[in-house]
Amino acid sequence: MNAIIAYFSTIPSSHRSLILVGGITIFWLIENAFPLFNFTYKKWHHASINIFLTFTTIVVNFCLAFILLKAADWTIATHFGILQWLPQMPLWLYMIIGLLLLDLIGAYLVHLVEHKTKLLWRFHLIHHTDIWIDTTSANRHHPGESVIRFTFTTLGILIVGSPMWMVFLYQTLSVVATQFNHANISLPKKVDTILSYFIVSPDMHKVHHHHVLPYTDSNYGNIFSVWDRIFGTFMTLPKEEIIYGIDTHTKPEEHNQLQNLLKIPFQKPRSTKNK
Template sequence: MNEIISYFSTIPSSHRSLILVGGITLFWVIENTFPLFQMQYRKWHHAGINIFFTITTIIVNFILAFILIKTASWTTENNFGILQWLPEIPVWLYTIIGLLLLDLIGAYLVHFVEHKVKFLWRFHIIHHTDTWIDTTTANRHHPGESVIRFIFTTLGVLIVGSPMWMVFLYQSLSVIFSQFNHANISLPNKLDVLLSYFIVSPNMHKVHHHYVLPYTDSNYGNIFSVWDRIFGTFTSLPKDQLIYGVDTHMLPEENNKLKNLLQIPFQKSRSAKNTKNQ
């Protein structure tokens, strides 16, 4: 454990980039070998759009990174936050508690709020417009949403009182898990169900990308599935019933054109359907 802490305390930017690129490459290969769905689409064109949004996410986080670093330093220097107030406990338990809480605020909570606040949904909907969910979808976030998620991550660091090494560890795990649960990979059903009791499995997250409510408003987690189960937002749907996308933007010119995707937050909002029969 001390080796992990030491590594993430000084992890070079090049290593963090390698984790991102390596994850996409690994799951890209796996999903081409063991696909969940045989999707007929221009994979490289689709990847190009999603990689554009990945790059904008990286740029936003790079520009704002000093805020995150300052926040983490302040919490440890001033003994502020949940982790700082805990009695002395084993470092592995300290780490698990910290990761769980960071995932709650930096992933589950912001995701939940984005679905419930109309202004924030305008930015998040770009992620849901993807009708071909694969590993590149993981970072398909409008630049505006990247800022929103950064704010919640920073808030999480402040409330949790996370040291910077834990923030880097959390962000690295978050990237890998997001690529994993978006990947178009086929796991044995029993294995996927078993995993979903502990982490967000591919089939569990795919339900979130079904094109109509109430499924769109479920399974908000990224790393740990416990929060969806605790807060009653966990649901399931047979994979043969899945239809990807969001019912308000199902036309290719709306969901597969970069220019339109960037403009969606500023267009007139549309009402989604709410049905369990589609």
């Protein structure tokens, strides 16, 4: 445990970048070998759009990272936040509680709010326009949504009272988890089901990308599946029945053109069966 804390307390930016790139590369190779769906699409064009949006997410988080550092340092200095108020406990339990709570606020809650709030949905919509979900889709976020998610992560740090090493650990696990559960991979049904009791598995998250309600408004989690189960937003759907995308943006120029994707939050909202 002490080694984990020491590493994530001073994790170099180069290591974080390597984890991001390495994860995409590994899952890219796996999904090519064991695909869930055999997409007929220009994979490199699709990837270039998603990787560009991933890059904008990195830039947003890099530029605002000092806010996370200040927030984490403040909670420790003032003994503010849930972790600071809990009685002394084993370090491993302290870490698990912290990660669970950060995931609740920084992933589940913000995702739920984005779906339930019309203004925020217009930014999150870009993520749901993707009709070819693969590992590059993981961070297909509009720069505006990256700011929204960053805000909730900061809120999570303040409420949880997490030290910076835990924040770095959470962000690392979050990156790998989202690459994994978006990957176009086919796991044995039993394996996926068992995983879904603990973490968000690929089949579990793919349900969230189904194009119609109520499935779109389900399975909001990113790392841990427990929050969907506790709050009643967990749903299943046979993977053979899943259709990706959103009914307001079915044309290629709407969902597969970067320039239009960046403009979507500022375009006139369209009526949809989904929202």
